Amino acid sequence: MRAAVFHAAHDLRVDTVSDPGEVGPGQVLLKPFWCGVCGTDLHEYAMGPIVIPSTPHALTGATAPQILGHEFSGEVLEVGAGVTNVKAGDRVSVMPLLFCGQCYYCRRGLNHLCQRMAAIGLSYAWGGIAELAVVPADHVSVLPDSVDDVQGALIEPGAVAAYGVDTAGVRPGDNVLITGAGPIGALAALYASSIGANVFISEVNPFRAEFARGLDVGEVLDPSSIDVPAYLKDSLEGVGVDAAVECSGNERALQAALASVRSAGRIAQTGLHTRPAAIDPMVLSEHDITLAGTWCYPVTDWPRIIDLVARGLYPVEKVVSTQIPLDDVVAGFDTLFSPSGDQLKVLIRAY
Structure with missing residues (x-):
C-alpha cells in the first residue's frame, strides 16, 4: 500500500x-x-x-x-x-x-x-x-449520516479549538478575542460563536484575515495597522474582552491578549510556542487575570464534538x-x- x-x-x-x-x-x-x-x-x-x-x-x-x-x-x-x-x-x-x-x-x-x-x-x-x-x-x-467524511477528519482539530475556548470559560454574551486565524484560530472563532459569544479575531496575514472574514462570525482586526487592545477597550466600555484564546503561538499575540482582557478575565494559551515568550506577571496580579495553558483535548470529547457538527452548530x-x-x-x-x-x-x- x-x-x-x-x-x-x-x-x-x-x-x-x-x-x-x-x-x-x-x-x-x-x-x-x-x-x-x-x-x-x-x-x-x-x-x-x-x-x-x-x-x-x-x-x-x-x-x-x-x-x-x-x-x-x-x-x-x-x-x-x-x-x-x-x-x-x-x-x-x-x-x-x-x-x-x-x-x-x-x-x-x-x-x-x-x-x-x-x-x-x-x-x-x-x-x-x-x-x-x-x-x-x-x-x-x-459518524452519523449527517456528518460527512470531510467533517469527520476535522473532529480532531475541532476538539483542540473547543478545549481552548472552554478553558477560557467563554459563556453566551461574552466578548472574546481570538489571536491568530490559522486553522485552530478559525475553529475557535466558529466554536465561540456557536456558544453565543461576540467574537473578535486578530490576524496579520492578509489571506488568513480575509478567510476569517468569510466565516462571518465576528470582526477581524489587523494588528499591524491598529492597536488591538486599545481598540477593544474603546469599543467595550473601556474594559476590554471577557476572554481571549491565543491560537498563534506568537509572543506579541500573547502580550496583546493580556492587554486586551478585562480585570478578572481569562486567557487560554492554545497555540504552541516554539520559543520562550516574555510577559509581565504583574499584569496578571494587578488585574486578577487567569492565564491557562491547554494541551490537546479531553480524550472523551469525540461524541460531543461530533454531535455539535451533526446538529449544524459547529x-x-x-x-x-x-x-x-x-x-x-x-x-x-x-x-x-x-x-x-x-x-x-x-x-x-x-x-
Whole structure:
C-alpha cells in the first residue's frame, strides 16, 4: 500500500509500505478517507524529528520512519476479536491520542497528559495519510449520516479549538478575542460563536484575515495597522474582552491578549510556542487575570464534538481551503510551510 512517510526533516515521501496484515484483538482496519495536515506535522517536516521518536517509543515501540496523519476519518474494513462498538462498513473519526491508563494522570482521568502518551500518525505504527491503517477500536467514533467524511477528519482539530475556548470559560454574551486565524484560530472563532459569544479575531496575514472574514462570525482586526487592545477597550466600555484564546503561538499575540482582557478575565494559551515568550506577571496580579495553558483535548470529547457538527452548530468544514490527493502531499506541506502560502487547512485524500 502507499503512505506518506516522514524520514527526516524535509524528507517526506509517498512510499510503498507493507500493508497491516492481520487485525489483532481490540483493533480495527480502516480505509482512511481524508486527513488534515496539522501544525505539528509541519513542525516535524521542518525541524523533526521532534515528537516522532528516534528510538522505540516507551508505549508503542514506534520509531521513524513514521507514517504521518492524526486528523482523519475513514471506513471500517475489518474488526478484530472482541470489538463490539463498530462494525465493517461504519464511517468513523479517529481520536489519535494513545495513553497507558496506569500513570498518575491516567488514573485521574487526565489521559491527554499521560506520561507515556503517543499518537497515531506521530508515534505509532500507522497514520491517516495512507491507504490503510490499523487503530485501537476504542479510539474510533461512528459518524452519523449527517456528518460527512470531510467533517469527520476535522473532529480532531475541532476538539483542540473547543478545549481552548472552554478553558477560557467563554459563556453566551461574552466578548472574546481570538489571536491568530490559522486553522485552530478559525475553529475557535466558529466554536465561540456557536456558544453565543461576540467574537473578535486578530490576524496579520492578509489571506488568513480575509478567510476569517468569510466565516462571518465576528470582526477581524489587523494588528499591524491598529492597536488591538486599545481598540477593544474603546469599543467595550473601556474594559476590554471577557476572554481571549491565543491560537498563534506568537509572543506579541500573547502580550496583546493580556492587554486586551478585562480585570478578572481569562486567557487560554492554545497555540504552541516554539520559543520562550516574555510577559509581565504583574499584569496578571494587578488585574486578577487567569492565564491557562491547554494541551490537546479531553480524550472523551469525540461524541460531543461530533454531535455539535451533526446538529449544524459547529461547521468545522468551513476552515478547509483545499483538498489534494496523496501524490501531492509534499507540495501541500511546502505550501503550508511557506510564510506567503495562500492556504489555511489542507486535507489529503488518502484513498
